[in-house]
Amino acid sequence: MFGRLTWDAIPFHEPIPLITSLVVLIAVGAIGFWVWRKGWWPYLWNEYITSTDHKRIGVMYIVLALLMLVRGFADAIMMRAQQSLAIGASQGYLPPEHYNQIFSAHGTIMIFFVAMPFVIGFMNFVVPLQLGVRDVAFPTMNNVSFWLNASGALLVNLSLFLGEFARTGWLAFPPLSEKAFSPGVGVDYYLVALQISGVGTVLTAVNFVTTILKIRAPGMSYLRMPVFCWTALASNLIMLAAFPVLTVALAQLMLDRYLGFHFFTNDGGGNSMLYMNLIWVWGHPEVYILVLPAFGIYSEVAATFSGKPLFGYRSMVFATMVICIVSYCVWLHHFFTMGAGADINAVFGIASMIIGIPTGVKIYNWLFTMYGGRVRFTVPIYYLIGFMLTFVIGGLTGVLLAIPPVDFIVHNSLFLVAHFHQVIIGGVVFALMAGYTYWFPKAFGFTLDERLGKAVFWCWFIGFHLAFMPLYVLGFWGGTRRMQHISDPSWAPWLHVAFLGAVIIGIGIVLTVVQLLYSIKTRDQRRDVTGDPWDGRTLEWLTLSPPPHYNFAVLPDVHGEEAYWTRKQTAIKEERLIDEPNYQPIEMPINTPTGVIVAFFASVCGFAIIWYIWWLAILGLIGAFAIFVWYAWQDEHEHIIPVDEVRKNARERRRIRMEHLHTISQST
């Protein structure tokens, strides 16, 4: 009846997961209860959970990412603690089978459920606003994508309470991940969760490529799009072409595990290197899915806070698209040691180094944007500078790794761990924190506290270097990755420093929460009344903060590269706003519970597949199909916002802007 699921699945005899599970369950229950007591469930249901508003969906993605960041960080600090304890005679506090689950969960969660939703969250929130339109191409599908992603996150976290997680690393390489060597549910949790969230990601990619290519404000030609939109386009094109390959690799592994196929097994003619190739054909582009939008964020931040247009806009666009393409031609650098031969390794090594060129172009563009500008040293600029310092070193160690003979020495070492954390924390996480600070006022109508924001930055910056620089050293000394126990006592000081670094990052994460709570509490001191708190240059700053559901009462007419900046300067010069347009009623998509329901059935079905509860899996599939048919049967997908309401809100905005215009012209 319940397949493999028995009482043994609950970790009664393992205190760490048991206590964590209980704490998490109680916390979730308590928060749910508190929200219910406050009477906020209807609000949450109507304004977020079932919302088709790209801004709300973006916020939900980012909330998910922040929650998962806490989970992923908890794993990280546990690993750092273990490695700084289990040296020489001591075995530390984590047995190997548990330690292996932790690094696997950490990697999986950080990439798929922190970095991805964070980046996608920003694309959701920002892209339609910057393009000057009202929503993405397929608003309902957008909601579905989010919930599928959340469903994957749910399953991964469920493995903490029920059963176990994979012990096979974040990419579950066979043959270790085959049934013969990993018979438990861990790998199945991994596979099913990623398949479900992968579907969501492909749908997101379809949605955003369509949006950016087909839905833009009048006059917004390609070479007038803000750089963030360009990077989002590149990122989504990569998603569209890379995620199906991940789906295939994982599906084949599932077939091996569930039906006894022989794709990657040791017997039957299976070929585990096929998996390596497929997974990295996805995996390398994946890092560009994450880092290109990060570059986009830095570009926006650099221009805004330097008070200058971005230096070399066209070269930036060009570099982005070059990276988008070349990112497909380098995957083999992840396994130079496979034995493909010197020629093939050389080709892929050189291709990998070539990516450094457009990336270098970008770094110079940001530097020249700041050069000669009146730079305001706000939190996002801190992250930009911190990023440039960190990322250049990370990039250089990457070039080192791209030299096959060097890679033979440091492959799978702590050197590698240091390298990829350096580019992913220095590149992606810093950008996400910058973007969080930069766009927060647009989402909620008040800015975040600046002092605490800087404290958070310093924690990340210092903590990161303490935590990962020692790993370069240990890597050179021959330290391999994924070690539960360290036998050489002379490494102890370096590992202790690394632990200290992780603690400092932890303080940064705590301070992020403090900053949020404090900023909410004191929000009246930092209201963003004009909708343009940073003196911005792109269209999202044209509308109020938070923007109305429909973003713009009238779609802006775009003239020139910096749509909003030009418009603002004209208004300041002429001391008047553009003539009041002719307002019209607006059609907007209605809310829909489709996403949550689909995700519910997907979770049920996924859970059943993991535990071999076949009848439940079939029920889940039928449920998901039924909801699709039900949705397709609906006729009403839009509602109309009456022209009076549109006009009233628009006039209010014009009043505020007029007032602001007067203050500006009086002060100059």
Add this chain to the structure above:
Amino acid sequence: MTTEAATIGLTHGGSEDTGLGHRGPESKSIVVPYGFWLFVLSDMVLFSALFASYATLVHATDGGPTTNELFDRGLVAVETVALLLSSFVCGLAMITAKRGNMVWTQAWLVATGILGAVFLGIELYEFATMVGEGAGPQRSAFLSAFFTLVGCHGLHVACGLLWLGTMMAQIWAKGFQQHIIRRLLCFSIFWHALDIIWVGIFTIVYLIGTLPA
């Protein structure tokens, strides 16, 4: 404003033509098929990964049966004709749907479905015989790759049939509304795309596989 411009709004006051670009958001009748095309492209990428796996593993027979011993060109020829014909008939259905002819549209769609089902039936028969001969997907890496590639296409056809059934019911119940026509267009894009993939399978798996060794 028409429903066409719906969600994304076309309510802008006059716009200039930049020459390079854009006079505002496209209408839904462009956006929806465009998005669906992108989805189909991503599906093609999925199949290309399956093709690559097949090409890698085709000789990994582990002492078991090889392509030449297993495949029967005659059967596959019938299968192919059924699928291509089904696509053609689907095209006819589109034409009659645009003219708003309910009876003929439904008739052609039924024919599309029947031909698709014939294709699927033959495929299942082929699979069953192979499994019966001890040449199931568990036999060797080659057979795993074969069943996955061809089976995945078959699964797409099966999903297509399910979709087709739903579409027919919708057209019947709601008539030729704009959004229903759009969906029908997406369905036909999907159905034709499955042809293209089948042509690849036909060539790479069956034709090359039955070349005299």
